[in-house]
Amino acid sequence: MKKIILFFVMAVMAWAAPGVTFPETVVMEGHTLQKNGSGTREKFWIDLYRAALYLPAKTHDASRIIRADEPQLLRLVIVSSFISEKTMRKGIEEGFEKATDKETAPLQKRIDRFVAAFASGIQKGDRYDLFYRPGSGVEVKKNGEIITTIPGKDFKEALLAIWLGDKPAQKSLKEDLLGY
Numbered sequence: 446m447k448k449i450i451l452f453f454v455m456a457v458m459a460w461a462a463p464g465v466t467f468p469e470t471v472v473m474e475g476h477t478l479q480k481n482g483s484g485t486r487e488k489f490w491i492d493l494y495r496a497a498l499y500l501p502a503k504t505h506d507a508s509r510i511i512r513a514d515e516p517q518l519l520r521l522v523i524v525s526s527f528i529s530e531k532t533m534r535k536g537i538e539e540g541f542e543k544a545t546d547k548e549t550a551p552l553q554k555r556i557d558r559f560v561a562a563f564a565s566g567i568q569k570g571d572r573y574d575l576f577y578r579p580g581s582g583v584e585v586k587k588n589g590e591i592i593t594t595i596p597g598k599d600f601k602e603a604l605l606a607i608w609l610g611d612k613p614a615q616k617s618l619k620e621d622l623l624g625y
Contacts, residue, residue: 465522467497473576476516479503484621485524486614495522496608498622505623507609511602519575519605526569533563540607540614555600559585562592577601 467483478499486493499518504510510517541549541556549556562585563573574586582596583604606613613619 465495465524467495467520471499471518471520473499473516473518474578476501478516478518481510482620482622482624484618486618491525491527493523493525493528495524496520496618496622498608503624505625507619507623510623511605511609514579514598515577516579517577517601517605519608521573521575523567523569523571523573528567528569530563530567533567534560536614537563537607541603543612543614544603544606544610552597552600552603555595555597558593558595559583559600559604562587565592575604 467480469480471478471480478501481498481500481503483495483497485495497520498510499520500510500513501515537556537560541552545552565587572588574584574589576584576586578584578594579598582594583601584594585592608614608622609619
């Protein structure tokens with residue numbers, strides 16, 4: 446039994462990416478954004494992706510971040526080969542359900558567009574930038590290439606609530622993104 450557990454642990458470690466680091470600042474369309482915090486999304490002791498949140502000014506106030514109508518960037522870097530289009534779709538759908546208290550109907554077409562942004566396949570090392578541009582919406586980039594822009598501040602609010610809302614995907618990741 447110990448050999449099986451040891452094998453499983455070693456296999457998981459082999460699938461996990463070595464440390465992903467994020468710069469302290471990024472410039473998006475002329476806006477210098479500060480890294481508010483970064484952390485790792487885990488499930489069953491497996492690191493799935495690393496995330497960093499960038500804002501015009503650092504804050505620990507999740508509600509303020511969600512409501513703000515200012516440039517914001519959530520960067521995700523896939524660190525596990527366990528993430529696939531199917532698992533990402535499931536995670537996104539569950540995330541929006543929790544973030545909106547199951548009130549996804551007004552956002553459903555935009556959620557579907559967002560899910561479709563991950564349809565080209567997901568590989569370990571892929572980087573997704575979810576950049577909110579006031580007046581335009583959430584621009585989704587994969588490895589620097591624009592995939593789609595999803596309109597609406599209400600969509601951005603629901604999207605960020607997946608990580609920063611009252612029922613986050615992972616409490617420790619929420620705390621990390623808030624810079625605690």
